[in-house]
Amino acid sequence: MIILALLVFAAFYFFQINRMAYAFVTSRDLSEEKQTKVFRMVNICITLLFVALYVEITYAV
Numbered sequence: 001m002i003i004l005a006l007l008v009f010a011a012f013y014f015f016q017i018n019r020m021a022y023a024f025v026t027s028r029d030l031s032e033e034k035q036t037k038v039f040r041m042v043n044i045c046i047t048l049l050f051v052a053l054y055v056e057i058t059y060a061v
Helices: 002-028 032-060
Strands: none
Touching (some): 002 032
16 A cells, blocks of 8 residues: 555656756756756656665565
């Protein structure tokens, strides 16, 4: 049950962060190459955050 809640939260949070990153990229008029780098970095950081959260929850329960 906790894992399901984590997945729902992660999907929502991931969507919101990517939406904010898109707003940042479009407001700064970055080149296509830099846009790709920004999205890749944001997605890697968020994925690492959720993996760490999953490991913490798994060992706590």
